[in-house]
Amino acid sequence: MKKLINGADSIVTDALRGIAAAHPALRVDLENRIVFRAGAPTPGKVGLVSGGGSGHEPLHGGFVGYGMLDAACPGEVFTSPVPDQIIEATKGVDGGAGVLHIVKNYTGDVLNFEMAAELGGDEGVEVATVLVDDDVAVQDSLFTAGRRGTGATLFVEKIAGALAETGAPLAEVARAAREVNERSRSFGVALSACTVPAAGKPTFELSDAEIELGIGIHGEPGRARAPMGEAREIVRTAMDAIHADLPLSGETLVMVNGMGGTPLIELYIVFAEVEAYLREKGATAARSLVGNYVTSLDMQGFSVTTCSLTGELTRLWDAPVETPALRWGR
Amino acid sequence: MNTDFFAAWIDEIAAAVRARRDHLTQLDAAIGDADHGANLDRGFTAVREALAGASPHTPGALLVLVGSTLIRKVGGASGPLYGTAFREMGKAFGEAAEVSPAELSTALDAALSGVRRLGAAAEGDKTMVDALAPAARALAQAVRDGLKAEEALEATAAAAEQGAEATIPLQARKGRASYLGPRSIGHEDPGAASTALLFGALRAAASR
Numbered sequence: 001m002k003k004l005i006n007g008a009d010s011i012v013t014d015a016l017r018g019i020a021a022a023h024p025a026l027r028v029d030l031e032n033r034i035v036f037r038a039g040a041p042t043p044g045k046v047g048l049v050s051g052g053g054s055g056h057e058p059l060h061g062g063f064v065g066y067g068m069l070d071a072a073c074p075g076e077v078f079t080s081p082v083p084d085q086i087i088e089a090t091k092g093v094d095g096g097a098g099v100l101h102i103v104k105n106y107t108g109d110v111l112n113f114e115m116a117a118e119l120g121g122d123e124g125v126e127v128a129t130v131l132v133d134d135d136v137a138v139q140d141s142l143f144t145a146g147r148r149g150t151g152a153t154l155f156v157e158k159i160a161g162a163l164a165e166t167g168a169p170l171a172e173v174a175r176a177a178r179e180v181n182e183r184s185r186s187f188g189v190a191l192s193a194c195t196v197p198a199a200g201k202p203t204f205e206l207s208d209a210e211i212e213l214g215i216g217i218h219g220e221p222g223r224a225r226a227p228m229g230e231a232r233e234i235v236r237t238a239m240d241a242i243h244a245d246l247p248l249s250g251e252t253l254v255m256v257n258g259m260g261g262t263p264l265i266e267l268y269i270v271f272a273e274v275e276a277y278l279r280e281k282g283a284t285a286a287r288s289l290v291g292n293y294v295t296s297l298d299m300q301g302f303s304v305t306t307c308s309l310t311g312e313l314t315r316l317w318d319a320p321v322e323t324p325a326l327r328w329g330r
Numbered sequence: 331m332n333t334d335f336f337a338a339w340i341d342e343i344a345a346a347v348r349a350r351r352d353h354l355t356q357l358d359a360a361i362g363d364a365d366h367g368a369n370l371d372r373g374f375t376a377v378r379e380a381l382a383g384a385s386p387h388t389p390g391a392l393l394v395l396v397g398s399t400l401i402r403k404v405g406g407a408s409g410p411l412y413g414t415a416f417r418e419m420g421k422a423f424g425e426a427a428e429v430s431p432a433e434l435s436t437a438l439d440a441a442l443s444g445v446r447r448l449g450a451a452a453e454g455d456k457t458m459v460d461a462l463a464p465a466a467r468a469l470a471q472a473v474r475d476g477l478k479a480e481e482a483l484e485a486t487a488a489a490a491e492q493g494a495e496a497t498i499p500l501q502a503r504k505g506r507a508s509y510l511g512p513r514s515i516g517h518e519d520p521g522a523a524s525t526a527l528l529f530g531a532l533r534a535a536a537s538r
Contacts, residue, residue, distance in 0.1 A: 008368075053363075053405075076372075078363045079406040107505050108406035111448065115401060115410050137509075144508035196359075198368040203359050216509060218363040223511060 001195040001202065001298065008197040012054045012074055019061055023324050026064055032088045033081070035061040035072045040093045042070070046164040046173045047093030050102040050157055051086060052109055053078040055196070056217055059153065059294045062325030068161035069102075069323070077196055077297070078218045080108035086116035090125055098126035098170035100177060102156055104149025105133035106218075128170050130177040132156055134186045134305065136245040137214025137223050148216045151257050151294050151305030152184035155317075158326065162319035176316070180307060185246050187214060187238040188303035191228070192261065194219040194296045212301075213237060217259075219296050231266070235273035238304050246308070248278055251286035253307040253317060260295035262302055267291065270302050287317055293325065331479065332428045336389045338538055340381065340396060342531035344374040350527055357520040361507035366408060366520040373404035373412070389429055393420030407505060408521065411445050411458060418444035431482045432473045438466040438486075449504060456502040456514065458521035464493035465529050483529075483536045490529035494522035 005011055012033065019035060020028035027036040041047055050060045051073030060072035070093035073081035090099045103113045110131070117127055132149030160177040168176075190212040193202035196219065203219040206212060211234065214223035226237070242248065256271040258264070271290045278285050286309055294303070307313070320329035347354070347370045354367030380399040386392040397417030401409050422437035423429055429437070442462050451457040468489030472482035495518065502514040505521070 075405045076369070077365065079365050079369055079404075082402055082405045082409060084402050107449070108409075111407055111410040112405060144502075144511075145504055145506070148509065196364045199355050199359055199364040203364050216506075218506065223509070223513075 003195070003197050005197060011197055012076060015054065015057075016061075016074070019324075025322070026061075026324070029088070029092075032085055033074055034085060034089045034092065035064050035074070036089075036092055037064055037066070037070050040070050041095035043095045044097055044167060045095045046097045046168065046170050047071070047090070047095060047099040048102065048157065048161055048164055048173075049073065049086065049089045049093055049099055050153070051075065051081040051089070052104055052106070053080055053218065055297045056294050058292070058325030060157070063154065063157050063323050065321070065323030065327075066330065067165050067319055067321035067323075068157050068326065077198065080106065080112045083112055083116040083119050086113060087120040087123065090116070090120060090127060091123055094125045098128065100160060100164070100170060100173050101127060101129040102153065102160065102177065103129055103131050104153055105131050105146050106148060107145050109149075126170060128174040130156060130160070130174055130181060132181050134181060134184045135216065136185050136187055136241050137216075150188060150217050151186040151255050151303050152181055152307065154255065154289075154293050155184055155253060155305065155307050156180045158321060159313055159316045161321070162316040165319065176312075180313065183313070184305060184307040185242045186303055186305040187241045188216065188222070188259070188301065189213055189234055189238055190215045190222060190259065190299055190301035192300040194260070194299035196297065214241070215301065217294055217296050219299060231269045232273050235270055235277065235304070239274060239277040242304065242306055243281060248281045248283040248306060249308070250283060251309040251314065252278060252283050253287045253309050253313070254278070254285045255289040255293065255305040257289075257294050257303045257305065258292040259299035259301040259303070260292060261298045261300040264291065267302060270304070274304055287314065331389065331430075331434065333387060333389050333392055335535060336392050337381065339532055339535040340374070340377060340392075342534045343528055344378055346527045346531045346534075347371050347374050347524070354520055354524055357518055357523055360517040361502065361510055361514045362520060363506060365406065366524065369404050369406050369408055370412075370524055373400045373409065376403040388423065388425060388427055390420045390423035390425060393417070393423065396420070407449070408524070411449055411521070414444040414448050415441040415462070431469065431477075431479050435466070435469045435473045438469055442466045451504040454500060455504045456497045456500040456507060456519045456522070457504050458519070458525040460497045460500070460519065461490040461493040461522040461525035461529070465490035465525070480536045483533045487526075487529040487533040490526040494518060494526040497522045
């Protein structure tokens with residue numbers, strides 16, 4: 001697999017240079033590897049910090065801006081950020097109202113955010129944490145590291161970000177963030193493996209006749225391998241898994257997310273099937289996103305994320321947002 | 331074993347990680363996310379720079395600096411876990427200028443408890459604990475048997491290697507490999523493999 005890079009060791013830095021150059025509304029701290037809102041911190045506003053491995057663009061740097069994150073900490077490709085980064089980001093976005101850490105449930109992310117909270121405990125910033133764990137593909141979670149955090153991270157960041165923008169206190173913002181997570185479910189499918197630049201070859205081999213069901217966002221294999229089929233069948237498998245875990249009903253926020261290597265035309269085909277499935281269950285796709293939001297480098301595939309809406313969550317979802325990858329209403 | 335001995339250990343680790351970087355990454359590609367070798371290599375490169383800049387004077391200070399640097403530079407799960415292991419060992423050594431195999435054994439127990447507390451992993455979960463715990467046991471036994479330092483470290487390294495190999499038939503219950511369920515069976519755990527590498531480096535430092 002060819003990669004448009006200068007070298008495997010400078011990927012994150014080189015990408016951050018590009019982000020800084022392309023988006024004047026952001027301030028990029030290249031030394032600490034943090035993407036800030038240019039005006040951070042906002043006095044009196046709860047600061048939102050998220051982060052995780054690189055390779056999932058636009059997550060998280062693309063979601064820094066008005067109505068969403070105040071800072072993002074990108075780690076190396078598929079590797080969580082380090083505590084120093086998280087501490088610096090946290091200090092840099094504290095406007096006096098405390099900081100919410102939005103953490104995806106992966107062992108590395110959890111440990112590094114915990115270490116940051118521990119090591120940074122003397123900095124005097126009030127920190128609350130929401131753990132995103134929406135992936136229904138992880139079964140028997142008592143015997144694993146628990147459900148992974150995937151697409152719902154975007155929902156949590158958007159809705160908590162909108163609430164923080166109104167001046168709501170930290171406890172309120174954290175409560176809403178957790179509510180979004182509890183109401184959200186995801187399932188991912190891979191048509192191909194991705195290629196981590198440092199490894200230089202695909203993470204696993206998948207023939208043209210096979211797909212991986214129940215993948216995370218790091219190119220790791222899924223919970224099962226299945227024969228390739230029509231989009232309709234594959235979507236049904238994904239939606240059945242979601243519906244079995246949290247029955248779909250009422251107004252639903254839906255994201256059909258590409259993993260980085262899937263054309264939009266295919267994602268829209270998937271969305272049509274998702275929408276039909278929802279109607280069949282008596283639910284509606286009241287709000288939707290179709291595109292590449294939480295990717296796995298060059299992987300072909302998609303994930304579906306649903307969130308059962310309430311009046312408050314719909315209002316916060318519709319609230320203005322202005323970030324590189326998500327913007328409306330302003 | 332004095333500060334120079336532990337500095338030599340770190341050199342041996344850095345060289346072993348560099349030599350086995352691709353192998354560790356391939357093990358990780360099978361059941362994780364294909365970055366373990368690259369991460370540790372980056373971490374121990376940073377560790378050597380930190381040691382060159384600070385030149386700590388006791389084994390304890392040296393290992394605490396190693397641990398803190400790993401936490402700060404590696405990321406992922408291996409940064410905090412290995413970082414904690416080295417920090418706990420260093421703290422157990424205190425201010426001592428030289429440590430005996432018995433003191434190393436106590437420090438290794440502290441490292442093991444630190445890792446188990448942080449990762450909430452038990453033996454058999456297919457993690458680095460599956461190499462670390464047998465190594466700690468083997469060293470404790472060697473101390474009880476009154477073995478010389480070099481023989482004690484030989485036994486420790488051998489136990490870690492056997493422990494890592496014994497993860498192959500296990501199903502992962504912690505870390506990213508746990509998401510694969512039964513499909514994680516048949517692969518050596520990359521964390522256990524790198525732990526075995528660390529103890530192999532300890533043996534190499536002893537025979538220098």
